[in-house]
Structures are given as C-alpha cells and as structure tokens.
Amino acid sequence: MSTGAPRTPVALVAYRLAAAALEPVAHLVLRARARRGKEDRARLAERLGRPSLARPQGQLLWFHGASLGECLSVLPLIDSLLEEQNRSVLVTSGTVTSAGLMRERLPGRAVHQFVPVDVPSAAARFLDHWRPDAAFFVDSELWPNLLSLAHARGVKLALVNGRMSARTYGGWRRAARSARHVLSCFDICLAQDETSATRLRLLGARDVRVSGNLKADVEPAPPDPAKLALLEQAIGRRPLLLAASTHAGEDETILPAHDRLRRSFPDLLTIIAPRHPERGGDIAMLCGTRRTARRSQGALPGEDTAVYVADTIGELPLLYRIAPFALMGGSLVGHGGQNPLEAARLERAIMSGPYTENFAEAYDAVFSAQGCGRIHSCADLVGLAQSWLTDAGGTRALGLAAAQAATALGGALEKTLAAVESLLTHAPA
DSSP states (O other), X not given: OOTTOOOOOHHHXXXXXXXHHHHHHHHHHHHHHHHTTSSOGGGHHHHTTOOSSOOOSSEEEEEEOSSHHHXXXXXXXXXXXXXXXXXXXXXXXXXXXXXXXXXXHOOTTEEEEEOOOSOHHHHHHHHHHHOOSEEEEETTOOOHHHHHHHHHTTOEEEEEEEOOXXXXXXXXXXXXXXXXXXXXXXXXXXXXXXXXXXXXXXXXXXXEEEOOOGGGGXXXXXXXXXHHHHHHHHHTTOOEEEEEEEOTTSHHHHHHHHHHHTTTOTTOEEEEEESSGGGHHHHHHHTTTXXXXXXXXXXXXXXXXXXXXXXXXXXXXXXXXXXXXXXXXXXXXXXXXXXXXXXXHTTOEEEXXXXXXXXXXXXXHHHHHHSOOBOOSHHHHHHHHHHHHHOHHHHHHHHHHHHHHHHHTOOHHHHHHHHHHHHHHTSOO
C-alpha cells in the first residue's frame, strides 16, 4: 500500500480480527451449509481460498458477482474482453445455482471458482494463487478483506454495474469512515444510475461514472426447443398467470389471487417460479388442496393442474415465452424486486408490487411505457390480471411497449467496455 495511506478505521480492524477468529470454524459452517444444499460439497476447499484449477498464462481478469443474475449480466462484457487473445477470465460467485449455469455459459478461456469466505487467510491464499491483473466487482458486492488485500497487491479494481440501494446506503452511512476506506480501493466505479452514483460519491468513492445497467444489454437465452414444445403442448390454450422469481411471503398473495381469477377463468393455470428452487416443496404445501405439479420432479402440468411450481434453475426464458405477461417476484415483499428486463425484452407485459427499488429505473421506464403495471394488493393483482387475460391484443401491445422501454435502457455494455479497456491499459503486465 502506498506511503501515507489513511489509517484503517477501527470498525474495519474489528471486522478483520473477528473474521480471522472465525476461520477455525469456517469449514464446519460450510459443511453445514452443504448439507442444506447451500454449498457444493465437492468444492468446499475453494471457499477457503484453495483453488481447484491452475492459473492460466497471460493477463487474468477476475469478475465477482454474488449470484446468478450478476454473473449473467457480465457475460457479454466477458465475451468482448476475450477478443484479446492473451487474456483469460476468472469468474467467482457464492451460490451453487450460479456455479452450475456458469459451467454451461462461460466461453473458452473463462473459468469459474467459488469466492473465498472473507477471512484474511482465505482471501490471501486465493489472491496468491490467481494473481489477477484486474478485478471487477459486480453490482453491490463489497467484501472488505478481499478488496483491501487485492488493492495492497496492486490489482486494478473496478465496481461495474454498481448499485447502491437505500438500505445499503443507510448501513454504510452509519460506518462512514469504513465505507470511505473500502470504496477508496476502487480505481473506478461504474454505476447503473445517477441515484447509485450519488450515493457512492457521498460515501467516498472516487471516479464515479454512470454507465447504465448491463442487464438491459443481455439477450435472453434461447430455450430448449424440445422443452418448449412439450410445455406448450401440455398447457394448450389455457389462460396463464406467471409469477416469476417469487420470494417467501409472496405466495400468500398469489394463491388467493389465483382462486379469485378462477371464478372468471375456470381453466386458469398459475405458474410459480421461485427465486430459490429449494422453496418448491414449501410452495406445494401452501397450495393445500389445489392440484399441483412440480417441474423439479419431471412433471408437466396436466389438465387438472391448478398450480405448476417451476422449481428449476435457468428456465425463466422458457417460461416467459409461454406466458403473455409476468408478475415479477421480490416486489410484493420488501426485497426490492427482481430484474424485469429479460421478460420485457421478450415483449411480455410486466406487473409488480410496490417494492422495486433494486431496479427502480427499469420499472419506472417499463411502467411509463405501459401506462400501468404497479399493484399494491391481492385485489389489484386480480383486477389487472383479469384485464390482461381478457384483452389478449391489448396485452400484446403492452408487451411491445415494455420491450421498447427495455431496449431504450441499453448502451451500458459499450460504456462499460470503454471504461474497462482504459483501466486495463494501465494494469500491470
């Protein structure tokens, strides 16, 4: 670290000491998580900074995203950066779901590892092995030990597709000196919108720029044609209510809405795709006497199926293609809403609850284009869904408007790529 660097705030020193003290039991915690399906048992060593792969030759660019959505958002950026032949990419994340999909989606010269837990020794082992030339933390992933140790090693650091929610901002404001210290590690911060940019600047980040949301530039993945055909055949011409990426607490609104909608649409099929597939069993139990089928068990909806639980990974693009509109999960409870842009780009009308701060700009643009879509209660959900199910032509028009709004939000990839290439020009050889 450079001479005259500011002293580490007491709160961060305490954090590091606490993390170091917990390392002896970290493997026990990880094993317990593995038993619950939260970790890959065969790759637990990676979580302790012990890699399972060799470092490739040449310039290595490290991307870290918390989960699936963050990792998917940087795939087009990774493709562009790998056009330079002497580069390789390391992608880290913390969830089993993201690891599985990265195995399928990453291009050549790109590999995935689980991110090490944020204890000093694990972070040091990870960095000593991989020796990244530059690191890009996606969205709002701020791990103090990883960041400070990478900064001390001279790794070029950038926050890309940066987002700072009101809740996160409030938390960091209560530890202002620590926030300034952590954010000062970044050479550049590329924010999704002006609100996040302002919050990052107020917390002490330097060289903050608004680049837009990379998720607006991600093309929806093509579905498996055979799976799509089977699902379309099983559903036929039944009216559909799709609730995508739902969270705990939302099914209690969706299922009563399903019951009320069935009075007008007796053959209605409601599809619930939970954000976390392991909730599939809980959702099925909540359905009670309603006829239910679960996709994770290989079932297709039958003629008498009322609720189809799509508790699988990576199939939202498939589901969006069979439904005329989507209720976005995470918005009926205080989670902040899931990304609506993929569904919108597929020309699906968008509906959400009141909690959409995670993607505020995207929801505002889509709802402005549609002229509707925001709901606040089960009654609102029933009323809007009934209108959209009755007027197929009008719903298609809303989907086209949503797609135009999503397309207008694009351009982040080009801006991000230009900023990253500029940073890499000054990265160590």
